[in-house]
Amino acid sequence: MENLEYLKSLLDIHPELQYEIIEQYWTTDFLRFYHSQTNYNISKETTTLSATIYKGKKSFNFMLDNATSEKLDNAVHNALAIIDKLPEDPYFVDLENDKTLAKPREVKNNIEAIPLKLKTEILSRIAQAVAPHNFDIFGSFVCNYQKYRLINSNGLDKTSENSPYYLEVKAVHNKSQVTVIEAFGGEDFQYFREQNFIEHLLQKIGYCFNDIVDIEPGTYDVILAPRCLGEFAQYLTYGMHARSLDQHSSFFEGKLNQKVFPEWISICDDPDDPEIIHKDYGSNGHIYRYLSLVDNGIFRNFMCDNYYSHKTGLPKNGNTGSCLKIEAGDKTLDEMIGSVKHGLFISSLHYMNFINPKETSITGLTRDGTFLIENGKITKVVNNLRFTEKVARIFEHIQALENRSHPVPFSGNYEIFDIETVKSPHALVRDFNISSSTKTI
């Protein structure tokens, strides 16, 4: 962190400046596998120093990889040369001033705790377990370690580290290509139960030997697996950001403290749940704390950073929706499947995009196991399907939620590869709009 201190010293001699500096170290060990064998192993590491300098309402940002004092001298010189000539942002008021520090916690570096040899051994056992059923495994087994320090001219000085791991296995039948998925992720590898993981995968494989059918477009009662409901919740939160509200693109505009969903729907952002990958700080270093988003169907809070708090007048919280949790309901999964006369079980989603974010209209596809439910039982494999829906309507149409929530890891695959968890139960949704079939598995 010497570079950060050096940069701070360069900026502190200009009392007219405000600044935020972030230094981040990130490293990953990334094993990618296909057809029950290694595709490639990647190890990468980066150290990045980012600074945003403010002079009044004018600002300039620079980022440096592997900064040196010479590079920092140049960067500051260039920033000071231009900043007076830039136009102002009249909505900038002040930098973050929340100095609350996160509770210290012990972070184990999972790159060291789960070495490559152990990963290949685990994968070999999973591959052996599915092989008798003529399935191969595809996927990735990732460990990250990252730490960062953020300081600003308002006196914030915060450090944080985490080390998530993520195992995603898709089992693919070598002939039919029918696919099922099992994933596990978190921070403490002790929670990973290899035998449970394999049993869940084998249970899903058991559904794959039924006939493969197509279905007609129309509305269906569907059971959404936790990763599907979790992903829909991630899209729903687009409109829960103050930024979306400011940009006139929020479904929740004018709906604060109003009933938006059935009373059995509660969604929160909860970094303290032990099964969710923890986050110490949110936007601009604000402490990351529990935030109720939807409470018994009532929309409670926008997620709001320092800038948009000043601009919109909403209270700031620094939450970013990185620790989403959908509260469990009161039904078992078997009860929920048993209540469906003619419907679908959807395991995973693919390639979703908003059509109109304000209306939450969206299109996307199913993948990794779509099954027909007839008279309360999973009976057939269904080709992957396209849905065109409104995310808000999906939540409005939730009829029942499973009595337990499952942590589902998601990878953020752009910029730095990040891993987050969403905790979600299975959900029974009525009248889910299937708009076409892909006619393929």
Added chain:
Amino acid sequence: MEQIIKQTIQKLSLPEITFADVRITRTDNEGIFFQNGFLRGYSTNLDSIALGIRVLINGCWGFAGTRDLSNASIDKAIHTAISNAHFGSLFQKTKVEFPPLSPVQAEYEHHPEQDPFKMAKEEKIDYLQRLAEAIKPQEKIVHSIIYAAFMRQEKYYANSEGTYAHYTFYNTLPMMSVLASDGAQVQSRTWPGHMGAGRAGFEIFHKHKFEENTERIIKEATDLLSAPTIEEDKADIIIGSGHLALQLHESVGHATEADRIFGMEISYAGKTFIKPEMIGSFQYASPVVNIFSDSTDPRGMGYHPVDDEGVPGKKVDIIKNGILVNQQTSRQIAPLLGLEPSSNMRASYGDDFPLVRMTNFCLAPGKGTLDELIQDTEHGYLLDFTKTWSIDDNRNNFQFTTEIGYKIENGKIVGIVKEPTYFGITKEFWNSCDRVCGPEEWDYQSTFNCGKGEPGQSMQLSHGVAPARFRNINVRVKI
């Protein structure tokens, strides 16, 4: 850098290593972002250096990347790449076969007309601020954005076969967008659309006539608020170049990346409906459709003298008179299909693992102008400017929404429709193409944001296209 990369390759001449290559990139990035007429962000990331080492040992790949080019860091990366290959080979059934290639030496330097990194920052800001001022919130316009991203990358490549390449290029992404609202709904228009980037410097703003189009997008976004939607189930559609580039990208480009045939991308990007036995006989499209991959054309962002595993740039027919004849391949995959490597292995930065990627992936021009094509259309819609895109795991079922549709009656545009949405199955759709416009309409459309691989890489690539017409397409989607 040349010395560092050659020294590194030298260190990798070990008996256990079947093949090794090293990439170094030195990259400058700059982004300028105006929102509602005000500068929200001006950011730079200059002189970012990245190095990646890939080794093939015992038939298994190992890779390590770093952004620290000290000797100690490079030695650590060498050790890690070798170790990764050794441990990876513990979980392996089939060894990677990697046929040798003759060494190549290559140099190339691209010179933009207006180097964005040499221009005064004030000059860029002044120009963009004028645009931002022109489209700032007014009447029904409630939100607006001006965005510019400039990239300069110098790339060094060397491999254990003696290949060495060094080249430099500039890519620029220009964008403006407005959002109109009537209180109940919002509609947006962008310019020049999501494929408006290019192998160019600041001159691309002038090429795309930004100043001349500010009023147009304001008017169209506003008019869309009261525009009808398409009511019929099926219609003939003409797809403009900006959106056709994405249609080509998603339903042919990604579908013909051969790593997908072998399941190498199942875990993230997906598979393809193409099977090896289809190559040479599959009627992918109508006979008027010719599609090729061309990394030899320096006008596109997919140009390279040598790809990221030492294959010289190539122009390869992918679809010839509607028939699937080839794939985008790597040196590992091509022999599995009985093909020659197509020079499609690319890594976004030096510390990224190379993957099969599109380069300049193009629809060959046909004949005639867009005006002539419209005049030749009795009833239909001209669709352009992508709003939403989605395609399935096998690249078979797609659905797109564009920002705007122009209704055509008896060869004339008679009005607009909002959020026109169409969907289809890849083979049926491309076989419904009955006309592609000619060379006078053909140009490169480019993107900064093609995502693939894990850890993810965002690739910059181009599509040469001219507007084309597709008959009897599904245009009604119930939401």
